[in-house]
Amino acid sequence: MGYDLVLRSRRVITPAGERPAAVCVRDGRIAAVEDYHAVDGQDLGELALLPGLVDTHVHVNEPGRTEWEGFRSATLAALAGGVTTIIDMPLNSLPPTVTVDALRVKRRAAAGQCHVDVGFWGGAVPDHLADLAALYAAGVFGFKAFLVDSGVPEFPPLDPAGLRQALAAVDATFLIHAEDPAELRVAPNSVRYADFMASRPPAAERRAVAGVLDAARATGARVHILHLSAAETLPLIAQARRDGLRVTVETCPHYLTLMAEDVADGATQFKCCPPIRGAGNRDALWAGLASGIIDCVVSDHSPCTPELKHADVGDFATAWGGIASLQLGLPVVWTEARRRGHELADLVRWMARRPAEIAGLSGKGRIEAGATADLVAFDPDTTFSVDPALLRHRHAVTPYAGRMLAGVVRGTWLGGQPVAPSGPPRGRLLSRTGVGA
Structure with a gap:
C-alpha cells in the first residue's frame, strides 16, 4: 500500500474507543486505521498505542530565565513523558511574548532545540492590548491573562475593564488565571502549608471565574479557565455552558492526585498557585472531569531553580509557586484514573484530543485517518518509583x-x-497560521 510505517497493537486508542488495529502512516500523517490482521507491520502486542499527548500549559522560560528551564530540557522531558506537542506560555521568559518582536525572539531561541513540536501563546497585559491583533496574525494560538499578580513584574494583571477590552479586541481564545485579588490574603512567613493555602481560598477562584463569565457574556469571547483547583466553581461553569457561553476549563495532575492533608511542614515543592486543596475537593474535581465540565488535564509545568523553592527554610510565603511535572503527567494521571475506574480512552480525551481542540490544533491528539502521526507506545501496567535524578x-x-x-x-x-x-531534536515550531495549525 506504500505506507512509510505500520504500527499494530491490540490496544489502539481511537476516538471511537479501544480496539485492535493497524495504524498506517504515509508522509507524516495517518493514512488509514485498518483491522489488526489486515496489514503487516511493527507489532506492539499488548502495548497500548496512544496519540501523542498535547500539553497546552508549559512555562519554558527561555530566553531570559533559561536557568529555570529551556526549550531543550523542557522538550526532552515532554518526549520522555509521551507528550509530542507543547504550547509555551508567554511569561517568565524575557521578554514576555506580548508583541510580534517578542514572539520572533522566542522563536529564534527555540529554533533547533526542540525534541517535540512547540507552539506559543501570546500575552494580554495592560500596556500591550493594542498589540493583540498583530500578535494573533503572527501565529500565536491565543492569549493568556492574569487577574492577580503573576509573580513577575513584566507581566502585570488586567483589571475587569482591561479584561473586557482585551476580550473585545480580537476573536481569539483567552486563557485566564482566575483568582480575585480582593479575596487573597498576605501569606504569613510559615512552614505550615495550611497557612499558605488559607491565603488563597476557594472564594478567590469562584469570584474570579464569575467575573470572567460575565465578561464573556458581554463580549461573546472564547474563554478558557486555567488550572482550576477549586471545585466549587464547577456549577458556575456548567450554567455558563447551558447559557451558550464559549467557555472551556482545564485542571492539572497535581490537583487530581495530591491533597493538602499530605503536605508536610516545609515541603515547598508542593507550592503552586492556586493551591492544592483537600481530599474532598480532589474528589469533586474528578467528578467534574468525568462529567465533562472540566475539559482537559495539562501540566502547568512551572519550574524554577531549587534556590527559589527555599527548601532550606521551608517558608511557603517566599517560595516560588510552581510544579514541574511535564515528564510525569501521563503516569501520574493514569495511576489515579485507573484506581477510579477510568479507561485509557478517557485519558486520551483529557490529555490529547481536548487540549488539541481547545488550542485549534486540528491535526493533533487523535488516531484517525488524516491526523498527524504523533504516536506513543504505552505500557499501562508496569509500575515504577519516581527518581528525581532521572x-x-x-x-x-x-x-x-x-x-x-x-x-x-x-x-x-x-x-x-x-x-x-537520545536522538537529535526533530520538533517543529508551530503557528496558528502555518505548520501544524
Missing part, C-alpha cells in the same frame, strides 16, 4: 519523588518518525 527537566525538584506510579512510555513517533531523548 527526570529530564532542568532541575530535579518534584512533589512526586518516591511516589509509585503506573505506566511507562516504550516508544514515540513524531510525524511518523521514531524519536527518542
Whole structure:
C-alpha cells in the first residue's frame, strides 16, 4: 500500500474507543486505521498505542530565565513523558511574548532545540492590548491573562475593564488565571502549608471565574479557565455552558492526585498557585472531569531553580509557586484514573484530543485517518518509583519523588518518525497560521 510505517497493537486508542488495529502512516500523517490482521507491520502486542499527548500549559522560560528551564530540557522531558506537542506560555521568559518582536525572539531561541513540536501563546497585559491583533496574525494560538499578580513584574494583571477590552479586541481564545485579588490574603512567613493555602481560598477562584463569565457574556469571547483547583466553581461553569457561553476549563495532575492533608511542614515543592486543596475537593474535581465540565488535564509545568523553592527554610510565603511535572503527567494521571475506574480512552480525551481542540490544533491528539502521526507506545501496567535524578527537566525538584506510579512510555513517533531523548531534536515550531495549525 506504500505506507512509510505500520504500527499494530491490540490496544489502539481511537476516538471511537479501544480496539485492535493497524495504524498506517504515509508522509507524516495517518493514512488509514485498518483491522489488526489486515496489514503487516511493527507489532506492539499488548502495548497500548496512544496519540501523542498535547500539553497546552508549559512555562519554558527561555530566553531570559533559561536557568529555570529551556526549550531543550523542557522538550526532552515532554518526549520522555509521551507528550509530542507543547504550547509555551508567554511569561517568565524575557521578554514576555506580548508583541510580534517578542514572539520572533522566542522563536529564534527555540529554533533547533526542540525534541517535540512547540507552539506559543501570546500575552494580554495592560500596556500591550493594542498589540493583540498583530500578535494573533503572527501565529500565536491565543492569549493568556492574569487577574492577580503573576509573580513577575513584566507581566502585570488586567483589571475587569482591561479584561473586557482585551476580550473585545480580537476573536481569539483567552486563557485566564482566575483568582480575585480582593479575596487573597498576605501569606504569613510559615512552614505550615495550611497557612499558605488559607491565603488563597476557594472564594478567590469562584469570584474570579464569575467575573470572567460575565465578561464573556458581554463580549461573546472564547474563554478558557486555567488550572482550576477549586471545585466549587464547577456549577458556575456548567450554567455558563447551558447559557451558550464559549467557555472551556482545564485542571492539572497535581490537583487530581495530591491533597493538602499530605503536605508536610516545609515541603515547598508542593507550592503552586492556586493551591492544592483537600481530599474532598480532589474528589469533586474528578467528578467534574468525568462529567465533562472540566475539559482537559495539562501540566502547568512551572519550574524554577531549587534556590527559589527555599527548601532550606521551608517558608511557603517566599517560595516560588510552581510544579514541574511535564515528564510525569501521563503516569501520574493514569495511576489515579485507573484506581477510579477510568479507561485509557478517557485519558486520551483529557490529555490529547481536548487540549488539541481547545488550542485549534486540528491535526493533533487523535488516531484517525488524516491526523498527524504523533504516536506513543504505552505500557499501562508496569509500575515504577519516581527518581528525581532521572527526570529530564532542568532541575530535579518534584512533589512526586518516591511516589509509585503506573505506566511507562516504550516508544514515540513524531510525524511518523521514531524519536527518542537520545536522538537529535526533530520538533517543529508551530503557528496558528502555518505548520501544524
